[in-house]
Amino acid sequence: MRCLRIVGLTSNGANSGQSTRYAIDLPGLAAGEVHTWLLAIDADADSTLLSAEERRRADEIRDDRHRQRFCSAHSAIRRLLAGYTGIAPADITFDYSRHGKPRLARSQTFLAIQFSVSHTHDRLLIGLSANGEVGIDIEFLRDDIDYLAIARRHFSASELRAILNRPKAMQAAAFFRCWTGKEAITKVRGQGLRCDLSKFRTLDDDASLRARVVAGTDTPHALRGCYRLHAVDTEPGYCASIAMLEATHGTAYPLRQFIGSAISV
Structure with missing residues (x-):
């Protein structure tokens, strides 16, 4: 950086x-x-x-x-x-x-x-x-929240599994990586956190960033599509992600x- x-x-x-x-x-x-x-x-x-x-x-x-x-x-x-x-x-x-x-x-x-x-x-x-x-989206890595309770309510089953499968000391970081990815996606179209975040996933079982927002009864049509996610370098104590529609850049994603x-x- x-x-x-x-x-x-x-x-x-x-x-x-x-x-x-x-x-x-x-x-x-x-x-x-x-x-x-x-x-x-x-x-x-x-x-x-x-x-x-x-x-x-x-x-x-x-x-x-x-x-x-x-x-x-x-x-x-x-x-x-x-x-x-x-x-x-x-x-x-x-x-x-x-x-x-x-x-x-x-x-x-x-x-x-x-x-x-x-x-x-x-x-x-x-x-x-x-x-x-x-x-x-950028988040301060707070230690005063019950991140597993939030994940159970707002994350998909596979995202929750990806977090729980990691060592205890790494679970909070995985939670914030998933959360910032989700919020970044909702901000691409200016939707904010109005939609059901569990309807799409940003974290695979190997904790890699990936997202495909599919049709769902609670998913706004404008939010559907394939997104390209990237972890943003931050200072210690923060976590951040950036998202764009994948069709915009194809397989390339020049990020500075x-x-x-x-x-x-």
Whole structure:
């Protein structure tokens, strides 16, 4: 995983009538390629970069930590998209899918960049794709939950078996690998955790990541299909997965992973 320091130029603001081009040293996002960025939650996230709607949503969050994560995540994705597109962070606008998943407005760039954001504890994980929808999830490896009870309720029989067949010391890691895979898949189409997670599996008996969402009475039609899952490198104490529809890339899945040591304007 490569580390980069991301430093950019300031924007004159979305409503100023002037827009500063944004140029920072980021790797190019080639067609069919996927990038992941692991970032620390920014306690001083610049809310001035956010849109009026984003600021309104932030103001409605009563919990200070959750509000901080919201502002940090939205500021970070604006800065990253600015680096990939050359559009100033505050000038970026979004379209939304019918399920509410945000995406970069196609009117702003010739790149159909798709992205997914996840945060946990004090870390942000952002996945970006130049061609095809992407879903990502990161979880802090908590030791205060009954993961087997959760697995029995939400995982398939084969996934539960894959966890129980592993040594006791490795079962929690297998649980989080399975959980992040499932959540990443639901976020590809912006479904979230509305569907029955036991209707599809992400963990085989050998604990390898694999997924095929098949028709089921409780499975949304938009979620069905074959997905390509990949474990994302993280710092100790975290687990993360990224998912894309397999048809997007065929058998190839170019994935480049980065840690941002700083994102500032």
